[in-house]
Amino acid sequence: MSVTNTLTPASRPVLEEESRKYFTFVNLIIVLTAATFFELIIIVMPFPSLLLMWGLIGLSLVKFVGVVWWFMHLRWDQILLTLVFLVGLIIATGTVAALMLLFEEGGPEVAEEFQV
Template sequence: MSDTASVASSEAHAHEGKFHLFVQLAMVLAVITGLELLVIYMPLANWLIITLLMTMSAVKFVAVIWIFMHLKWDKRFLTVLFFIGMVIGGGTLW
């Protein structure tokens, strides 16, 4: 009986920890989005604006797929399969 109670409490604690992680990541993504908006209106060279925007977008993309799509907690094999699919999908653009 106490084993099931301890398992339930540890699962609840794990979900609470993930919730805080999700909220923190959402705040970080909002800050990066704000920085992207600032970069657009700054008097910089076009190549620098594009480079900064692409870099910040890539950081946001990786953060979203790593945390919100649960790749962080997934099996390594499935994560590798996901990225192989991304590379193949990206290769079809050209």
């Protein structure tokens, strides 16, 4: 049972590309962390809640795209994988949105007021 490193070293172009990715990743994590703290900060700010909501949606979208596009390699992979994922993502987002619209605010009121 050898514990030696059995991986064969990669070719030069692969090495160079992966090294470039390293910097991309590090830059990305800085952006992601910043976005997270920004999220934390804005919620204590006295903004109107609608603005805050859109701010949160926007920031999490940025983070979402960052992880999917770079960490998950979609940027370097074929478009097909993006499409497969997008099908699920779009249908899921649409379903969530439709559900949110279908349920009204407030829920059942007490059955006292009867309008004719």
